[in-house]
Amino acid sequence: MCPEVNLFDSSNSIFPDTACVTGDYDRERRNEKSRVIKTQHYSECAEFNKYLFEKNIKPQTKKRRIPIAPKFKALLQKEINSKCPLCPNEDVGHFEIHHIDENPENNNLENLLMLCPTCHSKITKGDISIYTVRKTKRDLTG
Incomplete structure (x- = not known):
């Protein structure tokens, strides 16, 4: 299991409540990942994206500014x-x-x-x- 997911669901992990901030868990990856600093998580992490999809968590959307009459x-x-x-x-x-x-x-x-x-x-x-x-x-x- 991806350690970054532990921040959201640590039930099956040996690294409870920890996030990969430096990329230590991804030593096998040869090319650089796209990093999302705000959530301290790599946006290309398949397990994290699967977790978001299964939990039906939608990314925050900006509220639309409506012109004032x-x-x-x-x-x-x-x-x-x-x-x-x-x-x-x-x-x-x-x-x-x-x-x-x-x-x-x-x-x-x-x-x-x-x-x-x-x-x-x-x-x-x-x-x-x-x-x-x-x-x-x-x-x-x-």
């Missing part, structure tokens, strides 16, 4: 009185729309907040908490 953009700009709700920036021409629940498919007005690029970046990086964002939206919609 111009009417919503105008409503959001009016909601914030053309000023970033988190800082004094008034350069509305460069404002961005943040999805409060981080789901780009959810374009409900209650889930959208227009703000400046700097504050948007701070939210994405976690410098501004989700609590602050939700409270700001609540205060705006009153």
Whole structure:
């Protein structure tokens, strides 16, 4: 059994809960493998792919970004009185729309907040908490 699979199902292994990070288990392979760093697993491993197929595990798919209607953009700009709700920036021409629940498919007005690029970046990086964002939206919609 492939040792990398042990991370997912170690029931039949002599290497429980270990992954091949350096390729030590594949010394017999002559050519270089394609490595997937994120899962610390070689993408060409037949046993791993079989495991994924049998367990019906699908690779993560990116959520589709749905365009926001111009009417919503105008409503959001009016909601914030053309000023970033988190800082004094008034350069509305460069404002961005943040999805409060981080789901780009959810374009409900209650889930959208227009703000400046700097504050948007701070939210994405976690410098501004989700609590602050939700409270700001609540205060705006009153």
